[in-house]
Amino acid sequence: MDFLIQRLPLYLDGAWVTIQLTIGGCALAFVLAMFFGIMGTIRHWLPRAISTVYVEVFRGIAALVLMFWMAFALPQLSGFRLDDMFAAILALGLNVGAYGAEVVRSSINAVPKAQVEATVALNLSWFQRMRLVVLPQAWAQMLPTFGNLVIELMKATAVVYLIGVADLTAIAQNMRESTGETVIAFIGAFVLYYLIAQVLIFGMRLLERRANRKLGRTPPRGGGMRLPFKPASAGTTQAGGI
Template identity: 85%
Template structure:
């Protein structure tokens, strides 16, 4: 315990780098997922083809290999050296964004066809249909899977130390090599990774509750804090976002 207390500042510094990698990678993955997921539902074949190429390419490449390519192969091929942190974020975002794009595409396609046809009858533009009817309903369906992807992305940041990023895994490795305290060093990293994951899970639960409230869906367990630990129920009432 004394070992952990003395080295807590180093662990926290590494944890902060891990949080930055998670937030940066998640933001990039979300943007890519929304763009290519919506393109995957387009009526024209060209945007669907572009979306399919992106998804199949980056879903089929290991995040670690992509990270190595960004950090080591890209400078050789182009002469342009990326910052190690940015290279890790870019690799994680591209990889997880490909999975997220399929989530977005599936959720949009799951919106009842009758509601889409009703928006057409109301003479709403494509942008209005997506903003007011389609995306709000799809958003509530995307969130549980998005939560899983964010957790997986956070865990994938543990390999970023292999390209020189001083994240939580790197701190644990350095302390193990410097002190020989293998069990304690990795136990500290394990606890901090777990705590970060719990914060992310809580945040996604809050987003799920908010999305379901906007659609008029029931929230289980009232409004108590313990209800955040339970998955939201799926109601039958749907409509335009408020």
């Protein structure tokens, strides 16, 4: 225990790097997922083809290989070296965004066709249809899978130390090499990864409840469904009763 307490600031520094990688990767993945996912639902063949190419290419490449490419191969081809942390965020965002794009596309397509046809009958523009009707319903369906992808992205940050980023795993590895305490060194990383994951899970569940509550799929916070009348208590007579 003293080992972990004495080195807690170093672990917290590594955890902060992991959190930054997770936030940056999730932000990029979300933008890419929404953009290419919506493109995949457009009727014209060209946007769908562009979306399909992005999804199939980056979903088929391992995140670690993509990370090595961004950090080591790209500088040799372009002569411009990316910051290691930015390269990691870019690789994670591109990889997870490809999975997210399929989630967005399938969620939009799952919205009942009758509601989409109703918006057309109301002469709403494509943008109005998406913003007011389609995306609010699709959003509630996306969130459970998005929650899984966020956790997977956070866990995928554990390999960024291989390109020189001093994340939580790198700190634990350095502690193991410098002290020889393998079990204790990685217990610290284990606990912090678990805590970060629980915070992310809690946040995604709050988003799910909020989205479902807006659609009327769950009762409002603080109570169950209210009845439109007050039920009569035992022993009392109702109007018109005997």
